Amino acid sequence: MTRITHDMKEQAAAMGLTTEEGNTTTVAGAPKEKEDTTTTTTTTTTTTMTAPTTTMSVMPETADENVVPAALLEQNYYHGLLPREDLKELLNNTGDFVVRLSQPTVNEQRQIIISVLVDKKPDKLSCMRHIVVRRIQGKYQVEDTPRFSSMNELIDYLIRERKECVSFVENSYLVTPIARKKWELRHSDIELSKRLGYGQFGEVHKGKLKRYNRVLGVAVKFARVSATSKEHIKEMMREARLMRNFNHPNVVKIYGIALDNDPIMIVMELVRGGSLDEYLRKHAGRITEVEKMTSMVSGAAWGLTYLHDKRVIHRDVAARNCLYDKNKVVKISDFGLSREGDVYKMLVTRRVPIKWISPEVLINFTYTRASDVFSFGVMCWEIATDGADPFQDKKTAEIREILLSGGRLEWTPNSPPDLVDLVTKHCWGQRTEERLTMIELTRKLENLTGVKQPVRERHPHKYKDDFSGETVAAPKRSALKSRERLRSIDQPTITRTQTVTTNADEEPDEDSNKKNETDASNASRKTSKASSPNMSVSVSSKRSGSALSSKHYKRKTKHSSKVLPRVPRNRSAPKEKEKDDL
Known part of the structure; x- marks a missing residue:
């Protein structure tokens, strides 16, 4: 039986698959109606995940293989369970199309859908048409088209004949198939191993991702097929949609999401460590103030600042939702x-x-970045108290009364004084305008600790791939640059900066050039003067016999001078060995 380490369980808990008793409560007084969006946000329903009473299987369930033909899975235009909301990034021109699966309710069979953009307007969703492919006696058909034995034949026919998929919808013809994005993974690229945790709707496994001829250790979060509903898929895709835009050392990175079939899999980086709150409790009394301030508080501040810069409100900032790896790096x-x-x-x-909520959320149920700042202050209190539970042994009504009356958590005597002052004055203001922004808090922390946010170095011949996070070789130079480099070998190298002056009416004669060439080829001799009295040049040739003519130097007037630039030698700099950051 595979043994699951304690650190792996902590990472699974930090991913939100399990909940702790007493951490959440129902906000009383909120109107019971369908959740809506504001003018500046996108909102959906959140599902609370709790531990089930039954044991789940180690490997994920699979969907009905008859729904998606094997030949269709291999096509680049097949996007699997991709929801409509994500099509806005893919379909840009009239005739752009993808093939995907429908998102029905539980226990309803999925259908193959052709989604095509029929008009080019700002509101893309209203300009898309989603055509259900009918399957009759093992053959595929759209409206009154002939029946084909495979989906590929049907798609080829619709493109070739430029036939409208829906007769009463103008421009509903297929023109350009849109390929998968780099974050759309295939199930065949993912190999699952140990189960790290589970919840009512899904599991987290340790696994391997095979991509670009490399194998990466990853954490895979997926939903159970039997529990996967249309709303749950939207929830997972919304989370993945946010995460795939993140690329910061203090934020957990997503590698992609596998959508080609059930179950949907979110593939994230595997953090070699555990949750921050568990680390604090496990090492209580042994963590130095320096580590708390420079690694934990500062690292979380850098990560949250990055999220706010991306216009993302986390809404659940807490030590339990941060990972702390073996290199003492906090990841939100x-x-x-x-x-x-x-x-x-x-x-x-x-x-x-x-226990981490701000007062204004209790009053008007509105979250802003200032709400995250308040929660960040509570997380700082957790760090200062070695992972203590905020408002321990207090009931929900008591906590609400304390927060609305201006009361706050009490600090322990051994809490860092600078941190106490920072949080009390700049994070826990009763009103949002009394709190600093995260960028302002980060600057104050950097001034207090003297530790600046690390700047990631960029190798001149390598770059960091956005998908895998791997450092890979940069593309080769073009043939033109290669030819220029070869030509530079025959060119003379100026040994030092020289000043050249000439009379306006004089040209360097041929004897002068020969004299310069002879003197330059002999390193033991000094540079002799050319026949032209106002020109003095010292050069060295990379190849013997290379002629130096007057065309290499620009003639200037009597009263001006020209400083010749140093021609770089054709020496390749020694390649620095760059460590794999994964």
């Missing part, structure tokens, strides 16, 4: 409650972590 994780935008209005009664 669990974006199940996160929303994109400047303001998020919660319009439905739901469970929220009241």
Whole structure:
């Protein structure tokens, strides 16, 4: 039986698959209606994940193989369970199309869908048409088209004949198949091994991702087929949609999402460590103030600053939702409650972590980046108290009364004084305008600790791939640059900066050039003067016999001078060995 380490369980917990009792409560007074969006945010329903009473299988369930033919899985235009919301990034011109699967309710059979853009307007979703492919006696058909034995033949026919998929919809013909994006993975690229954790709707496994001839250790989060609904798929895709835009050392990175069939898999970096709150409790009394300030508080501040710069409100900033790796680097994780935008209005009664919540959320159910700043202050209190539980042994009504009356958590005597002052004055203001922004807090922390955010170096001949995070070789130079480099070998190299002056009416004669060439080829002799009295040049040739003519030097007037630039030698700099950051 495979043994699961404690650190792996902690990472699974930090990903949001399990919940701790007492961390969440229902916000009383919120109107019970369908959740809506504000003008600056996108919102959806959040599903709370709790531990089930039954044991789940180690390997994921698979969907009905008859729904998706094997030949269709190999096509680049097949996008699997990609929801409509993500098509806005793919379909840009009239006739652009993809093939995907429908998102029905539980226990309803999926269908193959052709999604095509029929008009080029700002509101792309209203300009898309989603045509259901009918399957009759093992053959595929759209409206009144002939029946084909494979989906590939049907798509080829629609493109070749330029036939409208829906007769009453103008421009509903297929022109350009849109290939998968780099973050759309295939299930065949993923190999699962140990199970790290599980919840009511899904599991987290340790696994391997085979991509670009490399194998990466990853954490894979996927949903159970039997529990996968249309809303749940949207939830997972919304979280993945946010995460795939993140690329920061203090934020958990997503490598992609496998959509070609059930179950949907979110593939993330595997953090060699555990959750921050567990680390604090495990090493209570042994963590130095320097480590708390420079590694934990500063690292979390850098990560949250990055998220706010991306216009993302995390909404659940806490030590339990941060990972702490073996190199003492904090990584913010669990974006199940996160929303994109400047303001998020919660319009439905739901469970929220009241111990980390800001006062304005209790009053008007509105989240902003200032709400994250308040929660960040509570997380700093957790770090200072070695992972203590905020408002321990207090009931929800008591916590609400304390927060609305201006009360705050009490610090322990051994809490870092600078951190106490920073959080109390600049994070826990009763009103949002009394709190600093995360960028302002980060600057204050850097001034207090003297530690600046590390700058990632860029190798001149290598670059960091956005998908895999691997450092790979840069593309080869073009043939033109290669020819220029070869030609430079025959060119003379100026040994030092020279000043050349000539009379306006004089040209360097041929004897002068021969004299310069002879003197330059002999390193033991000094540079002799040319026949022209106002020109003095010292050069060395890379190849013997290379002629130096007057065309290499520009003639200037009597009263001006020209400083010849140093011609770089054709020496290749020694390649520096760059460590794999994974």
